Amino acid sequence: xxxxxxxxxxxxxxxxxxxxxxxxxxxxxxxxxxxxxxxxxxxxxxxxxxxxxxxxxxxxxxxxxxxxxxxxxxxxxxxxxxxxxxxxxxxxxxxxxxxxxxxxxxxxxxxxxxxxxxxxxxxxxxxxxxxxxxxxxxxxxxxxxxxxxxxxxxxxxxxxxxxxxxxxxxxxxxxxxxxxxxxxxxxxxxxxxxxxxxxxxxxxxxxxxxxxxxxxxxxxxxxxxxxxxxxxxxxxxxxxxxxxxxxxxxxxxxxxxxxxxxxxxxxxxxxxxxxxxxxxxxxxxxxxxxxxxxxxxxxxxxxxxxxxxxxxxxxxxxxxxxxxxxx
Amino acid sequence: xxxxxxxxxxxxxxxxxxxxxxxxxxxxxxxxxxxxxxxxxxxxxxxxxxxxxxxxxxxxxxxxxxxxxxxxxxxxxxxxxxxxxxxxxxxxxxxxxxxxxxxxxxxxxxxxxxxxxxxxxxxxxxxxxxxxxxxxxxxxxxxxxxxxxxxxxxxxxxxxxxxxxxxxxxxxxxxxxxxxxxxxxxxxxxxxxxxxxxxxxxxxxxxxxxxxxxxxxxxxxxxxxxxxxxxxxxxxxxxxxxxxxxxxxxxxxxxxxxxxxxxxxxxxxxxxxxxxxxxxxxxxxxxxxxxxxxxxxxxxxxxxxxxxxxxxxxxxxxxxxxxxxxxxxxxxxxxxxxxxxxxxxxxxxxxxxxx
Numbered sequence: 001x002x003x004x005x006x007x008x009x010x011x012x013x014x015x016x017x018x019x020x021x022x023x024x025x026x027x028x029x030x031x032x033x034x035x036x037x038x039x040x041x042x043x044x045x046x047x048x049x050x051x052x053x054x055x056x057x058x059x060x061x062x063x064x065x066x067x068x069x070x071x072x073x074x075x076x077x078x079x080x081x082x083x084x085x086x087x088x089x090x091x092x093x094x095x096x097x098x099x100x101x102x103x104x105x106x107x108x109x110x111x112x113x114x115x116x117x118x119x120x121x122x123x124x125x126x127x128x129x130x131x132x133x134x135x136x137x138x139x140x141x142x143x144x145x146x147x148x149x150x151x152x153x154x155x156x157x158x159x160x161x162x163x164x165x166x167x168x169x170x171x172x173x174x175x176x177x178x179x180x181x182x183x184x185x186x187x188x189x190x191x192x193x194x195x196x197x198x199x200x201x202x203x204x205x206x207x208x209x210x211x212x213x214x215x216x217x218x219x220x221x222x223x224x225x226x227x228x229x230x231x232x233x234x235x236x237x238x239x240x241x242x243x244x245x246x247x248x249x250x251x252x253x254x255x256x257x258x259x260x261x262x263x264x265x266x267x268x269x270x271x272x273x274x275x276x277x278x279x280x281x282x283x284x285x286x287x288x289x290x291x292x293x294x295x296x297x298x299x300x301x302x303x304x305x306x307x308x309x310x311x312x313x314x315x316x317x318x319x320x321x322x323x324x325x326x327x
Numbered sequence: 328x329x330x331x332x333x334x335x336x337x338x339x340x341x342x343x344x345x346x347x348x349x350x351x352x353x354x355x356x357x358x359x360x361x362x363x364x365x366x367x368x369x370x371x372x373x374x375x376x377x378x379x380x381x382x383x384x385x386x387x388x389x390x391x392x393x394x395x396x397x398x399x400x401x402x403x404x405x406x407x408x409x410x411x412x413x414x415x416x417x418x419x420x421x422x423x424x425x426x427x428x429x430x431x432x433x434x435x436x437x438x439x440x441x442x443x444x445x446x447x448x449x450x451x452x453x454x455x456x457x458x459x460x461x462x463x464x465x466x467x468x469x470x471x472x473x474x475x476x477x478x479x480x481x482x483x484x485x486x487x488x489x490x491x492x493x494x495x496x497x498x499x500x501x502x503x504x505x506x507x508x509x510x511x512x513x514x515x516x517x518x519x520x521x522x523x524x525x526x527x528x529x530x531x532x533x534x535x536x537x538x539x540x541x542x543x544x545x546x547x548x549x550x551x552x553x554x555x556x557x558x559x560x561x562x563x564x565x566x567x568x569x570x571x572x573x574x575x576x577x578x579x580x581x582x583x584x585x586x587x588x589x590x591x592x593x594x595x596x597x598x599x600x601x602x603x604x605x606x607x608x609x610x611x612x613x614x615x616x617x618x619x620x621x622x623x624x625x626x627x628x629x630x631x632x633x634x635x636x637x638x639x640x641x642x643x644x645x646x647x648x649x650x651x652x653x654x655x656x657x658x659x660x661x662x663x664x665x666x667x668x669x670x671x672x673x674x675x676x677x678x679x680x681x682x
Contacts, residue, residue: 033599034526057496057532058463058524086462089497124391124442128461266672295676297661302391302442304656307680 004184007177009151010040010116013158014078016188018048021076024162025052028063028080028116037082038118038177060089064115068097071113071167078162081117084171085128090115098167099142111167114158119147119171120212120262121299122309130299132263137169138240138272144193145239147171149214151182153237156191163190173212180215196243198250202232205323206250207315208273209260210236217260219312224319231319239269247273248280255286256322260315262308265293287325292318328566329550329578334539339583340563341553345611347619353558357565359408361626367408367428367557368617368627369635371400374424375614376639377433377646378588381440384647385592391442398555398587400424401613402519405560406487406580410568415477415486416456417470419463421519421586422489429456434646441650444660455484464490464497467516471503474512474571485571487515487564492581493524495538504579508545511576515567516542518579519554521586526599542579554582555613585611 004012017024026044028036032055035042044053056063060081067077081087087094094115102110121130137145146161146168148154154172161168199214200221209217214235221231232250236243251257257277259270270291277289292310300308332340342353359367378397384390403425407416416429426436431454439446439459447458460466470488477484494500495518507514518538522529535541542549550567552559560582567578585608589596596605621627662669662677669677 029524030526032526035598037525037593055527055531057527058493059496059498061498062496089462089465089499126392126461265676295662295680296673297665300656300661301439301444304442304444304661307656307658307661 001183001185003181004151004155005178005181006148006151006154006173007038007040009155009184010158010172011042011044012184013155013162014041014044015047017159017162018044018052020188023074024076024078025070026078026080027054027056029056029058029082031055031080036080038174040116040172041080060086061093064090064093064098067113068093068101068111071111072101072109076112076162078114078116081115083125083129084117084119084131084133087115087117087133094143095140099140102166103142110165112165114161114168114170116170116172118174120173120175121305122175122212124302124305127301132261132294134171134239135263135268138269139267142167143240144168145171146193146237147173147211147239148237149173149176149211149235151180151184153191153197153235155184156189157193157237159188160190160193164193168193171211175212176215191237194238194241194243196246197235197237198232198246199235200231200233202230202254204230204254205256205258205319206232206234206247206254207258207260207319208234208236208247210239211262213260213262213310216310216312216315220315220319223312223316229319229323236269236273242272242276244276244280247276251277251281252284255284256325257285257289258315258319258322259289259291260310261293262310263294264296265291266296268293286327287322290318290322328570329548329563332550334537334549334551334581335543337536339551339553340559341556342558342562343556343616343620345616347616347623349558349620353562356562357409358558359561361624363408364557364617365621365626367404368621369639370427371404371424371614371617372635373433373639373642374400374404374427376636377437377643378423380640380643380647381437382588382592389651390440390592393440393592394420395586395588395591396421396423398608398612399519399521399584401557401560401617402517402554402582402584403489404428405557406515406517406564409561409564410485410487413455414484414568415470415473416454417466417473417486417488418456418459419466419489419491419494420459420461421491421521425489426456429454431456432646433643434649437647437650438653443650443653443656445653445656464494464500466490467494467503468499468506470514470516471506471510471512474507474514475510478513483572485513485515485568487517489517489519491524492518492520492522492529492532492538493527494518495541496532504542504545504577507577508547511574513571514577515564515571516577516579517564518581519584520581521584523586523590523596523600525590525594537581539579539581547577547579549579549581551581551583554584555611555616557613557617587612
């Protein structure tokens with residue numbers, strides 16, 4: 001075991017998979033010599049050479065498009081897009097090719113690649129650096145979308161993503177890259193994609209979140225426990241495919257649902273979770289499923305971020321409203 | 328017009344040498360007046376002082392991530408000096424001197440970097456400029472569109488778009504040059520080749536010997552100028568603007584320059600480049616060169632240099648404080664500019680968030 005923060009767990013996952021499989025390679029802007037702007041790929045070029053960990057020109061579409069060709073050609077590229085908002089430049093390659101090639105070629109050609117990019121705000125970053133794009137990727141069809149909230153999950157989910165036979169978008173919550181340390185096994189281990197994790201069991205309310213927002217959700221669960229309320233906390237971990245089974249089982253037990261995410265509200269992941277609850281646990285619901293999300297605005301710059309980000313006190317307040325609802 | 332400086336023949340337009348002496352050939356080229364050179368000097372000193380102060384503020388925790396301009400001031404200062412105030416200015420994010428030259432108040436520029444969207448409030452008829460564009464290489468296309476609009480409305484305004492050499496690897500950049508070539512757009516594409524795109528050296532960004540030569544494949548002229556030389560930048564931009572105004576189409580200008588500092592305050596260049604390279608470029612500092620020229624010409628005394636520097640630092644400090652004092656954006660501010668009228672989901676979300 002070693003004590004790692006989330007970004008170090010990412011580096012560790014990349015290293016163990018590069019060690020185990022010579023087809024795995026890592027590239028993107030500034031990932032080689034500099035080791036990534038968030039230092040996620042530090043040391044990989046020294047260890048595995050410039051052919052397997054390298055810098056590219058400034059070209060997001062080029063990075064993803066070339067990765068598609070490499071994946072079809074038998075490699076397992078793990079590419080980094082430096083900041084979330086720059087992924088928009090690669091949408092053509094992602095949506096029109098990475099996601100569709102298996103289907104287009106009737107299963108004969110596949111794209112086992114991973115796109116890693118930071119997720120979310122709260123780091124006082126410039127514009128376009130705080131995007132939450134999971135719903136866009138989830139809606140693209142043909143992409144799996146993963147987002148960890150702990151160092152342990154980051155390593156296991158990234159390893160699973162690299163081993164997955166299909167393209168995976170791996171979103172890394174930048175705000176908690178270095179905020180928490182956790183004991184992480186040194187060896188390789190895979191956490192299955194598409195499985196949510198019940199982090200704390202409870203009986204009165206199901207609270208669902210993911211990524212950096214889990215930190216606030218955990219705090220809200222503590223605040224509610226101090227008031228004698230029993231909340232079941234679920235970390236979604238995978239946005240697509242959504243683990244409806246775990247969600248439905250929990251809502252059938254608690255009868256109440258609150259989904260919290262940083263991303264904007266309309267057509268977001270919360271709507272999908274609420275739909276799963278309504279479809280699978282309708283007769284058990286004791287309150288309308290609720291969501292607490294970012295508004296449909298662009299993430300403000302540093303001085304307006306507090307209007308956008310969701311704090312634990314707001315989650316607690318909303319949870320109390322859902323808990324107080326009487327049918 | 329640029330035949331004498333064909334980048335494919337390894338030629339670069341350079342007029343002011345590091346000792347501050349002008350080349351003889353300057354007489355055949357457009358050249359700023361003494362007053363204009365002094366104005367550009369003051370703008371560049373202010374940009375340098377404002378830049379250094381911003382880095383200092385970042386270290387104090389009073390400024391979020393800031394993009395550094397040190398060493399590149401002559402590019403945007405010289406370019407904007409050569410243009411009319413109503414010519415369109417489409418910046419990337421390393422054109423601080425050009426923004427000051429355009430008349431944008433320093434406190435407003437600081438406001439943007441301090442994390443307040445009001446820093447990008449740019450009434451069209453006041454500034455004729457677009458806001459800072461962070462997605463690399465995306466904005467040159469907007470310049471092509473602006474030039475189309477101006478031509479259709481019968482104006483002779485030209486458009487200048489800035490970008491770094493990293494941007495030349497983006498698809499949008501190539502699409503912009505291609506469209507401009509086909510449409511004979513009145514656009515000047517100004518690439519500040521500062522040798523480094525964060526940690527990637529220019530030699531790994533492109534296999535071309537120069538950025539400028541790429542223009543010829545799109546059917547128009549390209550020229551490489553010494554980007555640390557105000558006179559060379561001015562001459563090239565002025566000629567490109569005259570050509571564009573006369574309907575002669577676009578020009579690609581590569582300002583060959585150097586990023587003396589980090590990419591941003593979040594970057595540490597010691598991870599990827601050697602100090603000796605930086606020191607070599609320090610000797611070519613555009614500000615030092617201009618200072619020597621002005622001293623030699625008797626337009627600046629030794630004591631003026633210190634005096635201007637101190638006044639500029641004091642001004643930067645005062646303007647930052649003005650930006651810092653301004654109220655944070657309100658909750659309503661984060662909603663009200665999404666659409667002309669607030670649609671129902673946004674109105675509901677705003678209502679829910681009001682205390």
